[in-house]
Amino acid sequence: MATAVASACDREGNPYFDVIGVDLPTAEGAAKVEAINRGELPLTTTDEELLAAFAKTRQMGNLHATTDPAAYERADVTVVDIHLDVLRHDAVPSVNFDGFRRAIRVLGERMRPGSLVMVETTVPPGTCERVVAPELAAALRQRGLPEDAILLAHSYERVMPGRDYFRSIVDFWRVYAGVTPHAAEVCAAFLSKVIHVDRYPLTRLHSTTASETGKVLENSYRAVNIAFIEEWGRFAEAVGIDLFEVIDAVRMRPTHSNMRQPGFGVGGYCLTKDPLLAAIAARDLFCRSDISFPFSQQAVAVNDRMPLRTLDELRRRLGGSLTGRKLLLLGVSYRQDVGDTRYSPSEIFVRAAEAEGAAVCCHDPLITFWPELDREVTGPLPSAKDFDAVIFAVPHEEYREIDLAKWLQGSRPLLFDANNVLSASQREAARLLECPIGSIGRGL
Numbered sequence: 001m002a003t004a005v006a007s008a009c010d011r012e013g014n015p016y017f018d019v020i021g022v023d024l025p026t027a028e029g030a031a032k033v034e035a036i037n038r039g040e041l042p043l044t045t046t047d048e049e050l051l052a053a054f055a056k057t058r059q060m061g062n063l064h065a066t067t068d069p070a071a072y073e074r075a076d077v078t079v080v081d082i083h084l085d086v087l088r089h090d091a092v093p094s095v096n097f098d099g100f101r102r103a104i105r106v107l108g109e110r111m112r113p114g115s116l117v118m119v120e121t122t123v124p125p126g127t128c129e130r131v132v133a134p135e136l137a138a139a140l141r142q143r144g145l146p147e148d149a150i151l152l153a154h155s156y157e158r159v160m161p162g163r164d165y166f167r168s169i170v171d172f173w174r175v176y177a178g179v180t181p182h183a184a185e186v187c188a189a190f191l192s193k194v195i196h197v198d199r200y201p202l203t204r205l206h207s208t209t210a211s212e213t214g215k216v217l218e219n220s221y222r223a224v225n226i227a228f229i230e231e232w233g234r235f236a237e238a239v240g241i242d243l244f245e246v247i248d249a250v251r252m253r254p255t256h257s258n259m260r261q262p263g264f265g266v267g268g269y270c271l272t273k274d275p276l277l278a279a280i281a282a283r284d285l286f287c288r289s290d291i292s293f294p295f296s297q298q299a300v301a302v303n304d305r306m307p308l309r310t311l312d313e314l315r316r317r318l319g320g321s322l323t324g325r326k327l328l329l330l331g332v333s334y335r336q337d338v339g340d341t342r343y344s345p346s347e348i349f350v351r352a353a354e355a356e357g358a359a360v361c362c363h364d365p366l367i368t369f370w371p372e373l374d375r376e377v378t379g380p381l382p383s384a385k386d387f388d389a390v391i392f393a394v395p396h397e398e399y400r401e402i403d404l405a406k407w408l409q410g411s412r413p414l415l416f417d418a419n420n421v422l423s424a425s426q427r428e429a430a431r432l433l434e435c436p437i438g439s440i441g442r443g444l
């Protein structure tokens with residue numbers, strides 16, 4: 001988002017904004033700040049447009065980063081994009097607002113009257129009205145300023161990390177709302193400079209709670225759609241059909257074109273937690289514990305278990321036990337063409353496989369170190385012949401292009417396609433090589 005805002009220019013090519021990215025003075029925050037100031041994007045991406053836009057901001061000299069909150073004093077607009085974790089240690093999920101409140105309080109203490117706070121963080125619906133606005137008001141009161149001296153709006157990113165990372169911000173429809181009509185107008189004017197609203201018009205909603213609900217509903221809908229398909233994948237495997245073929249046929253109906261497909265699991269920072277936010281909002285922000293979200297909660301539980309289905313299939317196909325088995329896992333990031341391992345299904349898989357006594361070698365073309373498991377990830381693709389099974393977990397381009405005859409070199413490990421990674425011709429090649437092959441969602 002910082003790159004998108006900094007690279008937005010008028011017709012003459014002059015940038016609209018000077019952007020300062022602010023992070024905490026933690027080791028992680030400071031590393032991001034230093035990377036940006038050195039001219040390096042602090043994340044791994046395969047998106048050439050994002051790299052080009054970031055390089056352009058470097059040339060124009062209008063994107064910097066700091067850990068100094070004094071930056072807020074200079075801002076006309078502060079975009080809040082910090083994390084808000086869902087705590088899932090107990091049976092009942094919750095959100096701890098403490099860090100988020102502190103961040104907002106600093107904005108209230110530092111920002112100028114008439115400036116805009118635009119919240120993009122995915123939050124329990126009601127957060128802007130019931131958490132952010134009171135926090136800003138308290139800080140403004142202490143400064144002797146009117147409680148509404150800082151404008152407040154909400155607008156959510158629909159960013160899709162991967163090959164179209166940058167475009168998914170600037171070339172995509174946006175929803176927004178303001179706590180007051182004036183805040184909504186200032187928010188729309190800001191977004192209109194960053195997003196190509198001539199092609200992707202903004203949608204204004206009547207309240208920030210409505211806008212916050214839009215984000216949570218979108219992601220809950222997608223998580224439920226994925227969980228729903230999971231049971232059909234199992235059915236397809238049992239009765240010997242190819243569910244991907246069936247889904248392609250069903251998707252021909254425009255009303256069903258977004259049906260999801262079976263796979264290895266659901267990961268990343270958003271889909272794994274967002275479906276839990278509405279229940280948290282009902283209980284903690286609106287005192288309505290009587291309103292529940294069984295579909296959304298069940299979807300998260302089903303999706304969490306998905307990688308264990310692959311494990312069950314491997315155990316069954318490898319003679320009933322994984323003890324001492326050597327497994328090669330291809331893909332540890334949570335999504336294709338993304339170098340992010342947060343809440344990756346591969347983590348659930350590796351922990352469970354190793355607990356059963358399997359030795360798992362992990363490979364990923366975009367990851368060299370896997371922080372959640374505190375281990376190096378092998379760089380070059382290892383030879384297949386040292387393994388009992390190869391699990392295709394993430395459809396990174398490198399795996400979709402593997403020449404199996406060349407790579408297998410006569411070895412015949414079990415090839416398990418957990419995420420529709422292999423093409424029909426790769427699967428056919430495996431059969432001709434008499435290599436055992438299995439997959440999620442295909443019973444052929």
Ligand SMILES: NC(=O)c1ccc[n+]([C@@H]2O[C@H](COP(=O)([O-])OP(=O)(O)OC[C@H]3O[C@@H](n4cnc5c(N)ncnc54)[C@H](O)[C@@H]3O)[C@@H](O)[C@H]2O)c1
Binds near residue numbers: 099
């Ligand atoms: N990653 C996505 O694709 C995506 C898509 C849509 C929405 N979102 C939402 O955007 C938000 C951020 O997601 P992310 O993936 O970028 O998270 P992240 O954890 O990668 O980044 C958040 C950053 O905020 C910093 N931070 C925390 N408190 C701060 C403070 N008080 N002041 C300054 N910096 C602070 C953290 O140190 C961290 O670097 C979340 O609400 C997420 O749900 C993310």
